[in-house]
Amino acid sequence: MKTVEMAHGSGGQAMQQLIGQLFMSAFDNPWLAEQEDQARIALSSLTAQGDRLAFSTDSYVIDPLFFPGGDIGKLAVCGTANDVAVSGAIPRFLSCGFILEEGLPMETLTAVVHSMAQTARDAGIAIVTGDTKVVQRGAADKLFINTAGMGAIPTDIRWGAQQLAVGDVLIVSGSLGCHGATILNLREGLGLDGELQSDCAVLTPLIQTLRNCPGVKAMRDATRGGVNAVAHEFAAASGCGIELVESQLPVKPAVRGLCELLGLDPLNFANEGKLLIGVERAHAEAVLEKLRAHPLGQNAAIIGEMVERKGVRLTGLYGIKRTLDLPHSEPLPRIC
Amino acid sequence: MKTVEMAHGSGGQAMQQLIGQLFMSAFDNPWLAEQEDQARIALSSLTAQGDRLAFSTDSYVIDPLFFPGGDIGKLAVCGTANDVAVSGAIPRFLSCGFILEEGLPMETLTAVVHSMAQTARDAGIAIVTGDTKVVQRGAADKLFINTAGMGAIPTDIRWGAQQLAVGDVLIVSGSLGCHGATILNLREGLGLDGELQSDCAVLTPLIQTLRNCPGVKAMRDATRGGVNAVAHEFAAASGCGIELVESQLPVKPAVRGLCELLGLDPLNFANEGKLLIGVERAHAEAVLEKLRAHPLGQNAAIIGEMVERKGVRLTGLYGIKRTLDLPHSEPLPRIC
Structure with missing residues (x-):
């Protein structure tokens, strides 16, 4: 499949293949591997780092998708990680929602996903849960990403x-x-x-x-x-x-x-x-x-x-x- | 302002007004009221309910926006809440990211936001952090929503x-x-x-x-x-x-x-x-x-x-x- 098709956003085989062949292998981590409807994160791994959970979200709609110094995938990890990190928390977990336009080259999606995966890995962040929607040609501009992120704020940090x-x-x-x-x-x-x-x-x-x-x-x-x-x-x-x-x-x-x-x-x-x-x-x-x-x-x-x-x-x-x-x-x- | 304009997605005054006049008042809760870049949630409020955090996300691109029995806003709360709840967790906190098309009637956005707020309130869920992006006319179809949700899974529930x-x-x-x-x-x-x-x-x-x-x-x-x-x-x-x-x-x-x-x-x-x-x-x-x-x-x-x-x-x-x-x-x- 050279381009994203409507079927990649349905609940059928095409979506399962996209998830299995692209997302699961690029973002590979134990939480994602469980393939439940939700990631299940031991709360003890968070309470060991702090007493409050920092939780933030951003959608990314940047145009163009690739630019000197980054791309929408890198941005979608950095932007949300930073919104969590400025509380003093160490961002640990991200969710990721894609909205794809029918006809998007699969090569573009793959490059963006690998960039997200690399950026997250370098920062010690796991992308643990996600979602993919596809809309018809003209109903979105190429590719939008939402990420929501979290991490624990150390007890001794009280910035505000x-x-x-x-x-x-x-x-x-x-x-x-x-x-x-x-x-x-x-x-x-x-x-x-x-x-x-x-x-x-x-x-x-x-x-x-x-x-x-x-x-x-x-x-x-x-x-x-x-x-x-x-x-x-x-x-x-x-x-x-x-x-x-x-x-x-x-x-x-x-x-x-x-x-x-x-x-x-x-x-x-x-x-x-x-x-x-x-x-x-x-x-x-x-x-x-x-x-x-x-x-x-x-x-x-x-x-x-x-x-x-x-x-x-x-x-x-x-x-x-x-x-x-x-x-x-x-x-x-x-x-x- | 009768319609959503590009300025509503910029970091300027128009966005501040939209956040203040619509989102903050509809979703009103103590986490949101802090107006930081991230919600800060006491981890003790989660550990009191369970030992694992259930974390899930979905984007909503449904067409039409309003339908018998609901609308995209109600759906964006129910869908993500349910993905969290099927783990046995009680969904407590949601993030919310809007992608709006320039020219969307403000009346439409207001109706959707109030529906989200009502659905969340009825379910004991707080929408604690959010983001708004606006894209040019034709770069998105009216209105997309992403929500990410979380809640603690009780220690005695081990469904899988x-x-x-x-x-x-x-x-x-x-x-x-x-x-x-x-x-x-x-x-x-x-x-x-x-x-x-x-x-x-x-x-x-x-x-x-x-x-x-x-x-x-x-x-x-x-x-x-x-x-x-x-x-x-x-x-x-x-x-x-x-x-x-x-x-x-x-x-x-x-x-x-x-x-x-x-x-x-x-x-x-x-x-x-x-x-x-x-x-x-x-x-x-x-x-x-x-x-x-x-x-x-x-x-x-x-x-x-x-x-x-x-x-x-x-x-x-x-x-x-x-x-x-x-x-x-x-x-x-x-x-x-």
Whole structure:
């Protein structure tokens, strides 16, 4: 079978074959091998790691499916793993739901599934339960993936945006906007190929270096909506304002060039491997050092602070502060 | 805003408004209210109920979105809840991912969300984490939903299809094919409106009546692919054969009529509120009695048994046995 057919989404033989020949062998693990309607996970394996379960989901509809630095499969593992990991949890288990368009080349599906499997394996994550639906040609665009993920939050980690207070410092774990700029360049044919690459990565190892680090109060990964969206979330949850400093934002030259070309702000660009971290000022340098010691955090930087005056503001290169509104919408759709 | 726009799927203000005004208020619960990137669930609330976590996912792409007896929102709660519940677990938490087509009437989305919320509330399930994506007009057909669900499996329940053995009896919890026949009638305009209704229901209460019932060995809900698909799964997992008896299959007159009209078999039709249960012969009558005492199991019936000879067979009305193959595909796509 060279393409996905409607039969691959029915309860019949074709679906059984697809599950058996592709999913079961690529995602191979003891939970999946039981072939029940649900994965059955020993709760003791979770309680051994923490006292709360972190549970999160995302659907992935990115266009194009493959891009420098990743593909929709890698993204579907990284994105959900990171949403779990920023709680302090170690993501362990993922579910996976495919919605496939009739006629999708089987080669495309196979490449995406193997990419998911590889990314999950590298991160110590098991894809333990799943589902496949097929819709007619034109009823979906190629391939959508949903993943839901979970892991236990260690008892000693109590991060949360509500704890942020005036004087706390904001640290970003690396340069901004690489994922968004890469997709924008591909879609708009801007000709910056070769200079741009998505930062798509599972951040658990970086986050876990901060596990015993005093002063860490809150952490989110800055995906859709960029650092600006997370800053607004931090501000809303804490009741404080936020001031960021433009000169301190780590932005790669290719991303900066693309932003200047189009009049866009890298603060609004999606990332798929970057954290915004709120830290007590006294511990900020120590946190920065830990981040920079890790390959995923080399370009970490202090970019702002929590202030009394509400709202999110950016101090520009000439020292003038301007309000950063949350845009009505993003620069481009289907970024993740 | 009268329709869903691309901005509702971006990380900006429009998405925040949709989340705040629709999802947060409809699904309202303490986990969701924290507005973190992940729900944080006390593991003690799960370990108090069992020793294993049941975890399952399904995407829902049913066409049409609304049908007699339910809608895609109700289905998205029932379907995943049932996949968790057939392990013996009590489904407690759901994630929810929406993929919306630009231009979808906001009224449609609102009706679906409220239906999900009502179904979940009635079943004691909290929708604790979610995601919304919007794709351009024509890149998806109206509205897709993914849910992933979980609950703890009580320590004393050890159901599994591998335990089935020769001589065990197969019980179905009610009449067959109502969901599939309802959708087929709607889509093909067969004019049986008023007589057909989907059996879409959360089966936890029915399943829990069997919790302390000796002899229950395995249980699945017979959705896509119908009872036939589950029979094949039971046969494969146990290494036994299965023989079903046509005269004992509970099928409502309208469903039977539609099947005869089209030359289809109700055993292949999707259900959304029916169980196939494997039970030790000595306990079969007691299990049947318990099922029939519950409104969701009134039409329960013994329909067959596990036998030595491999394969799945049906003894017809004149006593002749024929092999029931697993069809290559289902009678109709996008049934769930």
